[in-house]
Amino acid sequence: MTIPIMINSRLNGNVIEIPGNSTQPAALDAFPPKAHLSLTGPVQLAAEQTWEVLPNPDGPNHFIIKNPATGNCIEIKDNSTARGAALQANTQKAEDNQSQLWDFIPDPFGSSYCFIQNPQTGYVIEIQDGSTKSGALLAVNPRRLFNNSFQLWSDVQQVSVGPPFPALTLAQPTADLKSAGQYVLSPADQTKNLTDITVTLDIIEDLVAESFSVQINGNPPYPAPKGAAWQTTLWMQFGLIMQNNGLFLFTQVYPIGKPPFAGPLETPSVQESSPNSMLQLENNTLPAGTKIVLTVTTDSNHGDFVTGVSGKVFDKAGSPIGTPDSWPLVGQPTWTSNGPKAQPNGPPVTEADLGPWGAFQVVLVGPPGGHAHFTSGLGTITVTCTPDLSAQLSWPSPSGSGTGETSNCYYGKVQVGDFHLIAQPFGLPAPKVKSVTGDWTFAGTGLLPNSKLAAKASWTASAGGDPELVNVYNSHGLAAQNDGSFSVMVEPADTSIEYKPGSLALTITDSDKNWASGIVPTDTTGAHLSLTTKSGLAT
Numbered sequence: 001m002t003i004p005i006m007i008n009s010r011l012n013g014n015v016i017e018i019p020g021n022s023t024q025p026a027a028l029d030a031f032p033p034k035a036h037l038s039l040t041g042p043v044q045l046a047a048e049q050t051w052e053v054l055p056n057p058d059g060p061n062h063f064i065i066k067n068p069a070t071g072n073c074i075e076i077k078d079n080s081t082a083r084g085a086a087l088q089a090n091t092q093k094a095e096d097n098q099s100q101l102w103d104f105i106p107d108p109f110g111s112s113y114c115f116i117q118n119p120q121t122g123y124v125i126e127i128q129d130g131s132t133k134s135g136a137l138l139a140v141n142p143r144r145l146f147n148n149s150f151q152l153w154s155d156v157q158q159v160s161v162g163p164p165f166p167a168l169t170l171a172q173p174t175a176d177l178k179s180a181g182q183y184v185l186s187p188a189d190q191t192k193n194l195t196d197i198t199v200t201l202d203i204i205e206d207l208v209a210e211s212f213s214v215q216i217n218g219n220p221p222y223p224a225p226k227g228a229a230w231q232t233t234l235w236m237q238f239g240l241i242m243q244n245n246g247l248f249l250f251t252q253v254y255p256i257g258k259p260p261f262a263g264p265l266e267t268p269s270v271q272e273s274s275p276n277s278m279l280q281l282e283n284n285t286l287p288a289g290t291k292i293v294l295t296v297t298t299d300s301n302h303g304d305f306v307t308g309v310s311g312k313v314f315d316k317a318g319s320p321i322g323t324p325d326s327w328p329l330v331g332q333p334t335w336t337s338n339g340p341k342a343q344p345n346g347p348p349v350t351e352a353d354l355g356p357w358g359a360f361q362v363v364l365v366g367p368p369g370g371h372a373h374f375t376s377g378l379g380t381i382t383v384t385c386t387p388d389l390s391a392q393l394s395w396p397s398p399s400g401s402g403t404g405e406t407s408n409c410y411y412g413k414v415q416v417g418d419f420h421l422i423a424q425p426f427g428l429p430a431p432k433v434k435s436v437t438g439d440w441t442f443a444g445t446g447l448l449p450n451s452k453l454a455a456k457a458s459w460t461a462s463a464g465g466d467p468e469l470v471n472v473y474n475s476h477g478l479a480a481q482n483d484g485s486f487s488v489m490v491e492p493a494d495t496s497i498e499y500k501p502g503s504l505a506l507t508i509t510d511s512d513k514n515w516a517s518g519i520v521p522t523d524t525t526g527a528h529l530s531l532t533t534k535s536g537l538a539t
Contacts, residue, residue: 002052003157004068006033006045010113010152010483012132016074016125018089019135021048023070025090027077028138030127033156053155053166058094062101062119063166066092074125075100076140081121082318083202083291084128087138104165105143108413109449109482113152114165115143122382122423126151142202142380145412145425146446146484168415171391177411179365180403183391185383186359188418190396191221193304193356196386197296205427207286207377211243211367213250215403216296218306221358222397234355235401236329238296238309241367245284246277247292249311249327252368253354270349271368272332279313279322286377289316296357297326304356329354359396364426365405372407373539378427381411388418408538429484431535433506433518442506442518443487446535451510453478457490459522462501468494470504480510497522513538 006015014030034046047069056062065074072089079099080086093100098120105115105124116125123140130150144151155165175181187194199216216238237252250273281287291314298304308328315321331348362381366372383389391414395401412425431446447453455475458467472478473489480486490506497504500522507517516535 002054004045004050004052006035006049006156007051007065007116007153008033008156009127009150010111010154011127011130011150014127014134014136015049015156016051016138016153017046017049018067018070018072019048021069022089023072025072025088028074028087028089029135030138031134035156056097056101058097060101060119062103064092064097064100065102065116073100074102076118076121083123083141083316084139085123087125087140103415104167105415106167106170107152107482108170111152111482112164113154114167115148115151116153117143117423119419119421122380122421124151125153142204142382143412143423143425144204144378145410145427146378146429146449149483168417170413171393171416173413174393177413178409179406180363182361182363182402182411183393183414183424184359184361184395184400185385185389185422186392186396187387187389189387190358191223191225192358192387193221193298194218194358194360194385194387195298195300195304196384197298197357197360198384199294199296199362200382201290201292201294202380202382203286203288203290203292203377204380205288205376205378207374207379208284209242209372209374209377209407210284211241211370212372212374212407213242213365213367213405214240214292214294215363215365215405216294216309216360217363217401217403218296218357218360219395219397219400220355222400228355236306236354236357237403238294238306238329240278240292240294240311241273242281242284242286243367245281247279247281247286247311247313247322248277249274249309249325250368251308251327251329251332253329253349270329270332270334272327274325274327276323276325278311278325290314291318296360297328298356299351302351305351305354306357307351307354359392359400361402363403363405363407364409365403365407368405370405372405372409373537374407374409374428375537376428376430377409378425380423380425382421382423384421386420388420389422390416390418391422428537429510429514431508431510431514431516431537433508433516433531433533436518436520436529436531440490440492440504441487442490442508443485444508444516444518444533445483445485446516447480447484447486447508447510447514448512449480449482449484451480451512453480453486453488453508453510455488455506455508457504457506459492459497459504460502462503467505472506478508499523
């Protein structure tokens with residue numbers, strides 16, 4: 001039996017509604033609940049705010065969200081695949097209903113809320129622009145890793161007992177998802193060749209670093225067919241490098257293992273970058289709204305061998321920008337040996353030297369041999385492939401390998417199961433002290449959710465002198481909330497500092513050394529209290 005529910009936002013408790021309960025196609029908004037309490041029966045939900053979650057009648061294991069009063073369903077208007085596309089309630093489709101299908105992705109940081117994701121695009125339902133206004137419209141956009149309360153939803157049921165959202169299960173990694181530590185994507189049958197591989201980066205907030213690379217690291221199917229030239233442990237890497245304010249494609253391949261190298265190439269390494277920049281940047285910043293589509297090229301006439309990478313860039317309106325580029329591996333020169341006698345201009349790579357892929361991963365790390373320190377950024381990595389992929393915690397091949405480059409970038413958890421499209425958020429926290437209230441209670445947002453915190457406070461007299469340490473309440477039990485917010489009370493032993501010219505400072509640090517500080521004067525209060533904030537991210 002279906003349970004009638006309201007769908008309420010974590011941002012402010014407003015719920016999804018059809019304005020006026022219109023039976024015509026109508027834009028959806030978020031509005032305060034209109035439910036009526038009853039002393040003798042269940043809560044009475046307003047018809048225009050009532051929904052049922054029903055299995056997809058057209059096949060795959062997704063869901064439709066239907067308003068029982070009108071029979072209309074939540075859908076992406078005009079079947080749009082664009083970021084920011086509007087949501088509306090419309091007649092249920094009997095077929096070709098991708099715009100009306102939804103999955104429920106649990107909040108990976110442990111709240112009771114879910115993302116509601118469209119499986120065709122990987123985009124999730126959000127309150128447009130994070131607005132808290134009654135009647136704010138709804139849209140779909142890439143999923144955010146941090147600062148995402150306006151993308152999280154829960155069900156409020158008409159009866160007190162009933163099933164929650166039919167949420168998918170998250171793939172639980174054995175280590176933190178950050179830097180080069182990332183899921184490996186492979187099909188259920190790990191001997192299958194992968195084709196039609198695309199990796200799309202949607203940049204939600206400015207991504208800033210002196211240099212970085214987007215690496216697509218792949219290994220052959222395992223176990224390989226007997227006699228296959230590539231059955232040895234060939235490792236291949238394709239991707240994008242940002243350096244000198246330009247975006248460049250690059251390719252790399254080498255056999256892994258102990259010398260003598262066992263791979264099809266007689267030489268240990270190939271690494272070449274395209275001389276052409278796909279896009280020129282300013283201030284080492286990849287701007288918010290940019291979309292980059294990388295396609296791993298394969299040759300179906302030669303065993304689905306992976307042969308190179310191509311790339312395109314789009315602006316926030318979806319219009320092409322920069323110069324599309326393609327960079328093949330075939331024809332690149334090889335290194336003839338390792339060590340001090342390495343020679344860079346060996347025989348060029350031929351297609352017979354290469355092989356297909358059976359598994360790969362995507363990471364945002366430093367340029368070859370380096371580390372990337374991002375100072376800001378949020379985005380989403382969306383992968384599509386044939387056959388369907390699932391997130392694994394290790395490489396299928398015992399000789400599988402990722403990369404040696406590193407960064408301070410974090411990745412979000414994705415769902416268990418095999419999917420044609422997997423969307424994964426990535427990015428950096430944005431710690432900030434936002435307020436000081438009452439008896440010196442500092443509050444803020446943007447630290448790692450659920451992280452243990454360390455806090456240090458001090459008071460400095462305006463007349464000069466060394467800072468005096470100030471006690472922090474319960475400093476050994478501090479932890480960020482599951483949305484990254486925090487609240488810390490400082491307790492000056494000398495309460496008279498409230499009347500002395502000086503400043504009170506608090507610095508709070510999470511378990512990865514991301515930090516935020518706030519400084520306030522101690523001889524002013526109320527409207528005259530000014531707060532100065534600083535922050536920094538882990539290296």
